[in-house]
Amino acid sequence: MTKTRAELTELEGTILGVVRRGGPMTAYAVRSVFLSSVSAEWSGSAGAVYPAITRLVRAGFLKESAVHDGRRSKTYALTRSGIAANDSWICDIGRAAGAGQDPFRIRAALWSLLPASRRRAMAKALIEEMKKRQTAVTAGLQNRGDPDAIMDQLYCMLLEQRIGWIKEKFS
Template identity: 45%
Template sequence: MNSDDDKSVLTEIEGAILSEIAHRGNTTAFRVRRAFELSPSSEWSGSAGAIYPAIKRLRDRGLIIGEATTDRRATLRISLTDAGQAAMLAWACDPDRASSVGIDPFRLRSGIWRRLPDADRVIVLRGSAESIRANIRFLEEYRIGLDDVEAERIELSLAVQAMRLDYIARQLRRLEEATPGSP
């Protein structure tokens, strides 16, 4: 969604990178990429092919600066410029973009599940519920000791997962009511 006409509009990955630099102080491109790689969300790519070009775009647009270090690899220590801080805040505080349904793998797949035969749909729903429960257990452990920014994100992830479980329970009840005597 980044147009040449409006250089202040950030893509989601660009906004997330600026956020990563600002709130955790990840000051090298490698550390930023590593943070994405370790994210509990599989939709965020930690690949060099996604992160490094985005960091280059942010530098080219003057939203971050890089200062050479004295290490053997000539690592650049990156930080937000004033314009980068302003762009990150505009991205973070945009109510329309913040409330967008965005990337949601569950939502994308749920419509397809409706077309499955009931028995297959029950299998997918039950499998998804078990996977969600495992993810909730992981997130509950993961949030221990996190900074307040990341802890808030994990709280929201837990709430989303709880809503998904509720949705699955409702779907399974409907399927059971439609086919009495089914397992």
Template identity: 40%
Template sequence: MREATELESTVLGVVWLRGPCTAYVVRQEFLLSGSAHWSGSAGAIYPLLARLEQHGLIKAKESEWGRGSKKEYSVTRRGMTALRSWIGPPLPEWTAAPTFDPVRTRLSFLGALQPEQRAEFVAEAQRNLERELGRIRALVTSFRVQDDPYEYLSLVGTVHELEGRQRWLEEVARVVSSYDQ
């Protein structure tokens, strides 16, 4: 089999973390993650889980549900090996590269705007970021660390990333206003 995609491996991880669980639960994990990267569309998740099962990385236990049935997936031993080998170490080199940040991408073309628009772009980015940081810090506060320290640390990682972006936008604001004063 070809190498697993990031989505496939991540789904495998979610099944391990939440399992035994249904496809529905896996979807919710992505839908509620608040990330633009993970859509969690049914058309992606259902066939993907079927694929993982075919390859013996997860197994389903069917139980009755109304007229139909409901499938609870859990990770097999082969699946655990695959999961561990995906997580690393070793980590693929590309994982150290900067991520895709849509604000940063747009900013490289800021010269295409008028000075007033430039200032407003930066101000709006700062406001949006502030709001998002508030939202996530509230999540951090309400998180029960003992439930899963690694999920907690992962969430804390998003805070650090956004704080980095915040420092950057402060620098950007200074430079932009000094250029356009």
């Protein structure tokens, strides 16, 4: 009886998704996706990714793939049960309907407490930052053969809606 956790963490599920979409790849490549992504908010730290992959291998969801690149790298791919596990993870309605610990919403609820001048300054700076990120994401969408396309598109929509909301409320 191997002790098995009931559900994948968000990081584990995301790693499976990245490998599934990106084809057989190394742990390092998975990290790079996180490190370079504008909208996937993980540090991509080795201390998280390597242990997570170890867990996924032990659980039988990832296996070392035959594909190698001449380096000393290990390349991973999803197993059958890895695909099944990822399927039910992406179909987890309860989690998909939530917004996580959204740092924008949590703050927005408190902005009314600020003095008007500071609130206006904050709104202006925030809109600028959001537009900058939209630009960065849009540029990324054009340059790449893009695995992150949908996530980035949704992030852009989110930013668009929020910029509108801030303008309406704090201007």
